[in-house]
Amino acid sequence: xxxxxxxxxxxxxxVGEEHALRDILPEAEAAALLSAASRAGLRGxxxxxxxxxxxxxxxxxxxxxxxxxPRRPILLEGEAAGSVVLPAGAAGGETQxxxxxxxxxxxxxMAHNNLKRMLVTETxxxxxxxxxxELLETNRSLSASEQRYRELAGTLEIKVRERTEELxxxxxxxxxxxxxxxxxQLAAGVAHEINxxxxxxxxxxxxxxxxxxxxxxxxxxxxxxxxxxxVAQQDRDDLRKHRVSLRLDAISEDAGDLLRQxxxxxxxxxxxxxxLKGFSHVxxxxxxxxxxxxxxxxxxxxxxxxxPAGAGIVREFSPLPVIPCRPGAFNQxxxxxxxxxxxxxxxxxxxxxxxxxxxDRIRIAFADNGxxxxxxxxxxxxxxxxxxxxxxxxxxxxLTVAYDIVTAHGGTIDVEDTPGGGATFVLxxxxxxxxxxxxx
Amino acid sequence: MIEYDSEEQRMVLKFVYYGPAxxxxxxxxxxLHDLLAKEGRGDLMVLDTKDDRTIFFDLLPFFLVAPSGxxxxxxxxxxxxxxxxxxxxxxxxxRADGVAFIADSRRSEAKNNAESFGNLERNLSIVGIGIDKxxxxxxxxxxxxPDILPEEEIRRTWGATGFPVVLSSALEGWGVVxxxxxLAERAYDALDRRYDFTGTHGLTRGSFAERLVRRAG
Numbered sequence: 001x002x003x004x005x006x007x008x009x010x011x012x013x014x015v016g017e018e019h020a021l022r023d024i025l026p027e028a029e030a031a032a033l034l035s036a037a038s039r040a041g042l043r044g045x046x047x048x049x050x051x052x053x054x055x056x057x058x059x060x061x062x063x064x065x066x067x068x069x070p071r072r073p074i075l076l077e078g079e080a081a082g083s084v085v086l087p088a089g090a091a092g093g094e095t096q097x098x099x100x101x102x103x104x105x106x107x108x109x110m111a112h113n114n115l116k117r118m119l120v121t122e123t124x125x126x127x128x129x130x131x132x133x134e135l136l137e138t139n140r141s142l143s144a145s146e147q148r149y150r151e152l153a154g155t156l157e158i159k160v161r162e163r164t165e166e167l168x169x170x171x172x173x174x175x176x177x178x179x180x181x182x183x184x185q186l187a188a189g190v191a192h193e194i195n196x197x198x199x200x201x202x203x204x205x206x207x208x209x210x211x212x213x214x215x216x217x218x219x220x221x222x223x224x225x226x227x228x229x230x231v232a233q234q235d236r237d238d239l240r241k242h243r244v245s246l247r248l249d250a251i252s253e254d255a256g257d258l259l260r261q262x263x264x265x266x267x268x269x270x271x272x273x274x275x276l277k278g279f280s281h282v283x284x285x286x287x288x289x290x291x292x293x294x295x296x297x298x299x300x301x302x303x304x305x306x307x308p309a310g311a312g313i314v315r316e317f318s319p320l321p322v323i324p325c326r327p328g329a330f331n332q333x334x335x336x337x338x339x340x341x342x343x344x345x346x347x348x349x350x351x352x353x354x355x356x357x358x359x360d361r362i363r364i365a366f367a368d369n370g371x372x373x374x375x376x377x378x379x380x381x382x383x384x385x386x387x388x389x390x391x392x393x394x395x396x397x398x399l400t401v402a403y404d405i406v407t408a409h410g411g412t413i414d415v416e417d418t419p420g421g422g423a424t425f426v427l428x429x430x431x432x433x434x435x436x437x438x439x440x
Numbered sequence: 441m442i443e444y445d446s447e448e449q450r451m452v453l454k455f456v457y458y459g460p461a462x463x464x465x466x467x468x469x470x471x472l473h474d475l476l477a478k479e480g481r482g483d484l485m486v487l488d489t490k491d492d493r494t495i496f497f498d499l500l501p502f503f504l505v506a507p508s509g510x511x512x513x514x515x516x517x518x519x520x521x522x523x524x525x526x527x528x529x530x531x532x533x534x535r536a537d538g539v540a541f542i543a544d545s546r547r548s549e550a551k552n553n554a555e556s557f558g559n560l561e562r563n564l565s566i567v568g569i570g571i572d573k574x575x576x577x578x579x580x581x582x583x584x585x586p587d588i589l590p591e592e593e594i595r596r597t598w599g600a601t602g603f604p605v606v607l608s609s610a611l612e613g614w615g616v617v618x619x620x621x622x623l624a625e626r627a628y629d630a631l632d633r634r635y636d637f638t639g640t641h642g643l644t645r646g647s648f649a650e651r652l653v654r655r656a657g
């Protein structure tokens with residue numbers, strides 16, 4: 001038995017089944033014709049099947065048809081499907097022959113047309129049923145796929161949530177890395193700056209060590225002379241010669257200078273360490289009151305070594321109210337903005353740091369004279385991973401970190417054109433928090 | 441096979457003329473009707489058509505009697521070629537003993553021929569007939585028209601399949617009887633293997649074909 005593509009058994013209607021005359025020609029249709037023929041002169045005329053068995057006839061008072069009785073075939077698909085027979089003894093003659101032929105032809109035509117109609121009906125029904133089955137099939141598979149998509153949609157939400165969490169974690173890791181890299185760069189610069197005084201402090205101490213050995217030497221000789229009880233002329237001469245040979249006068253003078261220089265060196269290191277501590281606010285947990293002018297200065301002081309000799313950094317500070325914030329984070333932000341400016345222009349950089357109060361907000365502007373930021377990129381530069389630098393030269397997270405710090409504080413950060421060319425990053429920070437959350 | 445009744449000594453076979461729309465399937469049957477002797481065949485039955493296009497099928501029956509007394513009726517059908525009548529094609533193809541695939545020789549029809557042949561393969565498998573077991577004859581019809589595929593190309597394409605290829609012009613009446621004869625012979629080979637026509641029924645390949653394909657006097 002044939003099966004469809006999914007292995008279901010399917011009965012296919014077969015064109016060509018053989019039909020018996022009885023199936024094609026209902027007795028009711030033939031009877032009227034037969035009785036008319038009987039009245040017209042074919043008394044006792046009958047229809048027999050190919051086996052000779054009588055199917056229909058007019059009247060029961062006539063004997064069954066015999067082999068030699070006059071007959072005419074009724075054709076179905078070109079074959080004799082039966083015959084019309086006149087019983088023996090019925091009136092014969094030319095008229096009867098013609099009538100018999102006429103009857104046979106009429107029944108043949110009737111059967112032929114009935115067969116055609118049956119075939120058309122059967123085929124039509126088959127086609128309709130098949131179309132209906134196919135529609136049901138389509139409906140079933142559509143329902144199934146709808147169900148599948150519903151389930152998918154359900155799990156999709158969970159998957160998206162999971163992936164989003166994963167991405168947030170990855171992003172947080174990257175931001176942390178970015179901060180560490182920024183600190184690392186600072187550390188390298190600071191190390192270099194500490195190295196310098198450290199080198200000459202070490203060298204001075206070595207020299208002082210030698211001087212100290214000579215001082216101790218002469219002290220020991222004095223000691224011996226005194227212990228021998230008296231200062232003879234000979235001893236005095238020897239001690240003077242020895243003092244000269246040790247160049248004690250010269251080194252006494254030098255030792256003072258060396259000690260002063262060394263103390264200066266350690267003071268420089270102390271200052272650097274203090275700047276760093278100030279910059280990082282390493283001793284403070286969370287928020288602390290801060291003067292932004294001071295914080296910017298702290299940032300500039302730890303960056304001294306990064307700023308090339310030719311760069312002009314202009315401070316146009318106005319007095320600012322102290323605001324509670326996470327100063328370490330803001331210093332990180334200032335550091336990033338100054339570095340961006342340093343990268344924006346290699347030579348002839350002029351960076352103006354302007355602070356002031358505007359309404360209930362502190363306004364801090366970093367205006368450089370670099371190439372500026374094209375208008376179409378101004379919102380995008382704060383997006384994570386957006387960078388115009390070459391691959392490997394920046395992750396595109398610097399300004400994202402800045403944006404996060406400012407918005408966490410309830411402030412805003414934007415970029416504008418510097419009159420005459422360049423980019424100006426403008427921070428606006430609420431002086432009193434809570435009153436400005438609507439600013440965004 | 442539609443029917444085999446060994447007691448009644450009666451066998452009803454089915455041949456199907458398949459092919460793309462307007463390739464000349466009905467014209468083939470009309471020509472067979474005209475060219476072959478009235479004895480041994482019935483009349484052509486043409487079911488309702490629309491604009492002269494077959495929408496159901498056509499039927500031309502043939503009759504012969506084997507020396508053993510086995511009465512054999514061969515019903516030759518056409519299918520509707522138009523794509524939308526696929527359900528009818530399946531019903532006609534069901535239990536076929538042989539298929540003549542009527543292709544249109546014009547280059548422009550190559551795609552339709554290929555699609556129709558693909559449809560034949562698919563429908564054969566749906567009605568449970570293996571194409572490798574089925575007696576199949578190809579007819580490249582419409583050789584009277586311009587811009588047709590050259591014979592070498594046709595032979596090259598089909599040579600490997602082993603299917604007999606007949607060139608014809610049903611319109612001009614040539615190649616039609618040859619196609620029918622080729623189909624009869626291929627069908628005989630398959631039936632002989634199963635029903636021992638030669639031994640049990642004394643019916644040879646030659647006489648089977650001769651009796652089916654009697655030219656009108």
